[in-house]
Amino acid sequence: MRLLPLLVTSAVLVFSPLLSAAGLIVKKGDTIAFLGDSITAQGAASSAGYVRLVASGLAAQGIDVTVIPAGISGHKSDQMLARLESDVLSKKPTWMTLSCGVNDVWHGAKGVSLEDYKTNIKAILDRCQQAGVKVVILTSTQIKLPVTSPENVKLADYNAFLRDTAKARNLPLADLNVAMAAEQTANPKRVLTVDGVHMNLYGNLMMAKGVLGAFGLNDKQLAAVNTSWMNQPDLYxxxxxxxxxxxxxxxxxxxxxxxxxxxxxxxxxxxxxxxxxxxxxxx
Known part of the structure; x- marks a missing residue:
């Protein structure tokens, strides 16, 4: 059976009413910092990573941006908060995407409790607001299969907090956890990770589509981006x-x-x- 290269439809996204009405919210010349863990670090390491795919996707729409990679392997919310100033705010980006939660849960006893996670995320968002940096929140992707595993059940509460926070603060949200499940349902034979957590090419494409949708690209624009990716010679x-x-x-x-x-x-x-x-x- 021939596998489709990727789904053209946009990921499942949640927007605040104001942002939804605004359409495209990222502009040519903007600088985007990507704060996260190893998924984000790997996402910036090659043209096939979600960080670079977001940049190439925006470029395909005539929106050239500067990327600030800020992913570090193994990092949790407390560590991201500790380095927020040096890795992100000091570089004065226009935007920051926040991908945080997998390690807070996955590391078990060495992770971060839900209450401490909430405190850390709130502090990150407060400091970004004070610095004039706009934030896109990304829900955390799955921690291996099945989706009913104890880790994913625990992770659901962290993601629920992110959804509620995005709504309360009027921030764009890319619900990548839901998008990942939708992609797996649509293409059950397709694997999205290399180890159950870290993304392969298809997982990175899924994440990039979600972030681009959160930035306001509509289905028609995402389809055009998809076409540009399909012909990009170095993705696989x-x-x-x-x-x-x-x-x-x-x-x-x-x-x-x-x-x-x-x-x-x-x-x-x-x-x-x-x-x-x-x-x-x-x-």
Whole structure:
């Protein structure tokens, strides 16, 4: 079966009435800081990460922005609060996306309780408001499967707080937890993470669509961004370091599915055959 490269429809989003009426809220020349943990750090590490996809998606709409990566592996809400000034506010961004909660729950006894999490998030938002930095809140993505696991059940309360906070403070919200579940339902054979937590290409695409929607891109604009991503030549890189566009990846997925192989396995077989064909006879 041929797998679709990605869903074109926008992620599930929640907006305040004022922001919903305003439409596109990010402008050309804006600076966006992305505060988060390893998911965000990896999201800024390559063109296929959600941070870079947000920037390329905005650029496809003629909105060039400057990105400030501020994700650190393992970080929780208390650590993000502690480095907020140095990593974000001192750089005077126009916007900041806040992705925080996975490690607060996932780290168990070494995590952050819900009440302390609420205090930390409120402090982060207060300090951003005082500094004139506008914030987009991202709900936390799932902590492995199943969605009914103790970690995800616990995480639900953290995400509920984020939704309530976004509504109360009139802030845009990208409900990535709901979007992730919707993507899994629409494409049950598609894996969105490399380890149950950290995003693969499809997970990063899901996150980027959610953030872009929170910035006000409508379905038509997201479809145009999707088209630009489909033809971007460096979004997929195989284990053999072969870079492909999403269109090329989709075609390769179809061939791999017919042979009951993964894309990486197919690329390895093709590469091995090509190398052997290139070698002089007898080598």
């Amino acid at each position: 890189q195989s284990g053999a370091k072969i870079k492909l566009s999403l269109n090329e990846l989709a075609a390769l997925e179809a061939v791999a599915a017919k042979q009951n192989k993964s894309v990486d396995a197919l690329i390895t077989d093709i590469s091995t055959a090509a190398v052997k064909a290139t070698l002089p006879a007898g080598k």
